[in-house]
Amino acid sequence: MFKRLRGVFSNDLSIDLGTANTLIYVRERGIVLDEPSVVAIRQHNGSKIVEAVGVEAKRMLGRTPGNITAIRPLKDGVIADFQVTEKMLQHFIRKVHENSWFQPSPRVLICVPCLSTEVEKRAIRESALGAGAREVRLIEEPMAAAIGAGLRVEEATGSMVVDIGGGTTEIAIISLNGVVYSDSVRIGGDRFDEAIVNYVRRNYGSVIGDATAERIKQEIGCAFPGSEVREIDVRGRNLAEGVPRSFTLNSDEILEALQEPLAGIVQAVKSALEQSPPELASDIAESGIVLTGGGALLRDIDQLLSEETGLPVIVADDPLTCVARGGGKAMDLMDKRNIDLLSS
Amino acid sequence: MTAETNNETPVEESVDLLTPGGFLQKEREEQKLNEKEVATKLRITRSKLAALETDSYDQFPGETFIKGYLRAYSRLLKLDEDAVLQRYFDYVSAHSEVSQLITPSRPQGVVSAMAVERMKTPISPLVWIGFIALLAIVVVWFALQDSASTANVDETVSVAEQVGQAVTETQVEGALDAENLATESAQADPVVQPDQMVAADDVIQPSAPQAVETKRAASDVQAAGALELRAPDRLELQFADECWVEISDANGDVLATELQAAGSAITLQGKAPFNVMLGNVKAATLALNGQSVEVTPKGNNRALRFVVGSSNQ
Numbered sequence: 001m002f003k004r005l006r007g008v009f010s011n012d013l014s015i016d017l018g019t020a021n022t023l024i025y026v027r028e029r030g031i032v033l034d035e036p037s038v039v040a041i042r043q044h045n046g047s048k049i050v051e052a053v054g055v056e057a058k059r060m061l062g063r064t065p066g067n068i069t070a071i072r073p074l075k076d077g078v079i080a081d082f083q084v085t086e087k088m089l090q091h092f093i094r095k096v097h098e099n100s101w102f103q104p105s106p107r108v109l110i111c112v113p114c115l116s117t118e119v120e121k122r123a124i125r126e127s128a129l130g131a132g133a134r135e136v137r138l139i140e141e142p143m144a145a146a147i148g149a150g151l152r153v154e155e156a157t158g159s160m161v162v163d164i165g166g167g168t169t170e171i172a173i174i175s176l177n178g179v180v181y182s183d184s185v186r187i188g189g190d191r192f193d194e195a196i197v198n199y200v201r202r203n204y205g206s207v208i209g210d211a212t213a214e215r216i217k218q219e220i221g222c223a224f225p226g227s228e229v230r231e232i233d234v235r236g237r238n239l240a241e242g243v244p245r246s247f248t249l250n251s252d253e254i255l256e257a258l259q260e261p262l263a264g265i266v267q268a269v270k271s272a273l274e275q276s277p278p279e280l281a282s283d284i285a286e287s288g289i290v291l292t293g294g295g296a297l298l299r300d301i302d303q304l305l306s307e308e309t310g311l312p313v314i315v316a317d318d319p320l321t322c323v324a325r326g327g328g329k330a331m332d333l334m335d336k337r338n339i340d341l342l343s344s
Numbered sequence: 345m346t347a348e349t350n351n352e353t354p355v356e357e358s359v360d361l362l363t364p365g366g367f368l369q370k371e372r373e374e375q376k377l378n379e380k381e382v383a384t385k386l387r388i389t390r391s392k393l394a395a396l397e398t399d400s401y402d403q404f405p406g407e408t409f410i411k412g413y414l415r416a417y418s419r420l421l422k423l424d425e426d427a428v429l430q431r432y433f434d435y436v437s438a439h440s441e442v443s444q445l446i447t448p449s450r451p452q453g454v455v456s457a458m459a460v461e462r463m464k465t466p467i468s469p470l471v472w473i474g475f476i477a478l479l480a481i482v483v484v485w486f487a488l489q490d491s492a493s494t495a496n497v498d499e500t501v502s503v504a505e506q507v508g509q510a511v512t513e514t515q516v517e518g519a520l521d522a523e524n525l526a527t528e529s530a531q532a533d534p535v536v537q538p539d540q541m542v543a544a545d546d547v548i549q550p551s552a553p554q555a556v557e558t559k560r561a562a563s564d565v566q567a568a569g570a571l572e573l574r575a576p577d578r579l580e581l582q583f584a585d586e587c588w589v590e591i592s593d594a595n596g597d598v599l600a601t602e603l604q605a606a607g608s609a610i611t612l613q614g615k616a617p618f619n620v621m622l623g624n625v626k627a628a629t630l631a632l633n634g635q636s637v638e639v640t641p642k643g644n645n646r647a648l649r650f651v652v653g654s655s656n657q
Binding site: 149150151152155157159286287290302310311312313314316 | 386387388389392404405406407408409411412413415416
């Protein structure tokens with residue numbers, strides 16, 4: 001009852017609770033929050049205190065003293081640390097309602113990976129309720145991504161969407177507001193970073209952090225040969241000498257480093273195409289595959305998939321926010337037509 | 345966006361007027377590529393390529409795909425993707441009426457709009473409506489409660505008068521024992537509360553002039569009523585505890601405005617009905633012309649404003 005009263009002063013939120021970033025979309029206001037899913041926790045007299053959340057906490061990753069731990073509470077698209085996720089959600093929900101006089105109690109729609117188990121879904125639902133939400137709805141990530149990318153999901157034509165997130169890559173074939181086929185592989189932006197770290201250690205004998213690897217990926221990373229070669233100066237700790245050394249990496253090297261995770265994504269996309277019903281496969285062959293998620297920003301990844309599958313591949317506008325925006329639209333759809341977009 | 349349009353200026357003037365499809369077609373012909381080659385490289389059918397070059401955008405399953413194909417096409421021809429997309433936006437906003445409803449989303453525009461939205465977070469109109477409604481409810485509630493409390497007092501006053509009359513009637517019958525009277529009146533009307541019994545007790549204390557007056561009144565109730573109309577009304581108050589008192593009579597004369605100490609009693613004369621305001625209702629005992637008046641406090645309010653002797657007197 002009290003929650004409902006507080007709800008009058010809260011907005012409906014669509015949350016893309018991702019492994020790497022959490023985005024919140026509010027109806028009529030757009031994306032209001034885009035922060036890394038990182039929480040820094042300070043141990044104080046045996047109790048845990050949240051030190052920082054989001055951007056601030058991410059800056060602390062790998063740079064913390066003994067009593068502070070910066071953790072990412074989500075792993076592979078699902079909750080790894082229930083309590084910390086709850087705290088993080090609470091912080092984000094409050095941040096969105098900064099000018100509110102009341103403690104917010106919004107209706108919340110959260111995107112979940114399509115192959116998440118009942119236990120994982122329940123964990124997400126419970127943590128959102130614990131964070132103060134008065135009603136929690138779940139939607140499959142690729143469905144939200146497809147709606148956010150502007151695909152006509154309600155029509156009787158097949159659309160294929162590949163959402164390359166931080167922890168997972170979700171592949172789904174969608175028709176008539178439902179997911180016909182879906183697959184999820186635990187390869188995403190994090191695996192790209194890891195691959196770069198490993199490559200640098202192997203070939204340069206130097207250790208770099210995840211944050212540096214991410215910067216390398218964003219600045220010179222590419223998925224398909226042929227475009228101009230870019231370079232970047234990187235500093236890392238040399239394993240043999242034990243002192244920081246500077247060296248230069250180029251985009252061809254990064255392409256080589258990313259071969260393994262990229263091959264995994266290509267393989268998953270191919271197997272999805274293999275298993276799609278023939279009518280939908282022909283629809284997809286005609287219109288093409290749509291890429292969303294942060295991974296879609298990797299240079300020339302569309303060309304790689306296009307080359308490998310022989311289909312046109314399109315990167316959606318603003319791929320990072322597709323899922324959150326799609327979730328917002330899905331909430332409107334659910335309200336208007338009283339349908340549930342969670343097919344499983 | 346302005347930077348992009350500036351980049352286009354080195355190209356011929358007439359090129360600026362071309363539609364996105366026409367521009368791409370012209371560029372393709374200049375680079376000596378045929379439709380089949382381009383369609384194969386873009387992995388789209390030749391009919392789709394033709395649709396793209398003739399700006400027949402309704403043949404595509406959504407804006408996402410149109411923009412995607414245009415990007416891929418311009419990349420293939422090594423053109424500036426954003427410049428080609430800008431042409432598309434201009435074309436759509438200029439030509440298609442439908443586009444007025446579905447305005448093409450420009451990524452940069454979206455981002456800047458988001459930034460603006462993030463800066464100002466307005467209080468939604470719903471919140472204002474909620475506040476106004478809440479205020480209205482509170483005002484109405486107070487108004488209703490006020491009128492309800494005065495009505496309640498009027499009722500209790502009339503009930504108390506009836507009880508008083510019952511007491512005087514029993515006096516006429518000659519039962520002068522005060523204790524008996526109190527119990528009888530209590531039996532006659534179960535509404536009478538124990539504290540009222542005390543009030544009845546007080547009324548029939550054998551103070552000489554009062555007894556004479558009640559007996560005279562008892563001899564003929566109607567005549568007594570008529571007499572009382574002419575004679576000034578008497579309001580007696582006793583206080584078990586400290587109580588603020590404000591009393592004015594029908595002429596508007598203020599009879600008392602003062603704080604009464606515990607255990608004090610006052611007798612006021614004036615014309616009924618009396619407007620009474622008591623600061624501590626529970627501590628006060630009222631009697632009008634010797635007839636006790638029961639006052640029930642409304643809710644938890646200690647203070648009460650009411651009228652005594654309005655209807656029957």
